[in-house]
Amino acid sequence: MVFYIYNMLTINGQSVDAAGKTVAEYLAEAGYNTVRIAVERNEEIVPKAKYAETVLADGDVVEVVNFVGGG
């Protein structure tokens, strides 16, 4: 049996329908404050300067780490 999953990628372990969006678009929609996060895509850091031009693709594995205060 073959399963076809269109336009899905994984963000923080959840399947998300965000293929085709830029990282900046996804982060804005999800409500992240971009000065408090780090984004990894397929094991590599996405530089902040490239959020607007990096397009999420089907099958990407993305991790968004959100930092809160305290230490």
Added chain:
Amino acid sequence: MQADFSQMCEPSREEMLAALEMRQGVDAVRKLQAATVAVCGLGGLGSNIAISLARAGVGKLILIDFDCVDVTNLHRQQYKACQVGRPKPEALLANLKEIAPYTEFETHFEKVTAENAEALLAKADVICEAFDNAEAKAMLVNTALEKMPEKFMVAASGMAGYDSGNTITTRKVTKRFYVCGDGKSDVNDGIGLIAPRVMLCAAHQALTAVRLIIDLA
């Protein structure tokens, strides 16, 4: 006149190394002795991380903070009341030398920025992010992962408040990037910082650094 015991009981370098090997294993101690860890921020997280790593036999620690010891730090940070007002790197160095006299230390009394991070952290194998400010945490993590992808980054997010210690975990984000904490307890929500919970997070970070150095993570 009281006898001065301070110099009488201090073990030699060889005695301390032999004791470490007995407890932690010869191979692990060899790797730890050859490692350099940078601790960025010497507050509740960083001061505890540094003491754990010095005890565990990490060969060299780079200690960085721009702040001085404040009375409001004493409830959770590894300083003494008599050290209030002193620069944190200098005060922690004094305390660490009493604990681990043969560890090599390098101290920097300055703020880590996107501009100076590469130079400050060049010699580190593992970087522990131990700041208190969320923007500063993100700045250091992004800068290190972008400019120094060969290094390991062990960061922290979420250790404020009185929640159960069982919510504090170590999350492996990528092969070279780990985040400890519960990910959400923000000190800016007015929930306070409690020594044992902050220490738990610091212990997660220190243990992750040790595991990375001995190839277990």
